[in-house]
Amino acid sequence: MAEEQQQSPPRREIVTGVPRGARRRPPAHAPARSEISEHTTLGATYVRALMRSQLRAGLGALAALVVLVGTLPLLFALSAAASGPLVWVALGLLVYPVMWLIARWYVTRAERNEADFTGLVTDPAERSS
Helix, strand or coil: HHHHHCCCCCCCCCCCCCHHHHHCCCCCCHHHHHHCCCCCCCHHHHHHHHHHHHHHHHHHHHHHHHHHHHHHHHEEEECCHHHHHHHHHHHHHHHHHHHHHHHHHHHHHHHHHHHHHHHHHCCCHHHHH
């Protein structure tokens, strides 16, 4: 009799219900979106951080543009002998691609800042769905 109990396979039980990962739990903290809309100190800090990062990107693009345009008169003064063709080549051909690259860098950086901020503000449960 004892041998029959040892040889029988263990009894299986089926558990029905919502899987643990699928349950919706309230967040442990208030989402950042509500902090911003309620104008709390934390929400103001989030917005200030976004504004600071956007300002940093804008000032970086402005500094690059100032270096580009600010050095042109110095370049023209150093090469006074070939100033005619050099001025037109620099102003007509070289400046615009560099300005486009600076603008493209700024737009990419600004979009990345906004995406980082949106990722910070959105609730993780909302991102997955």
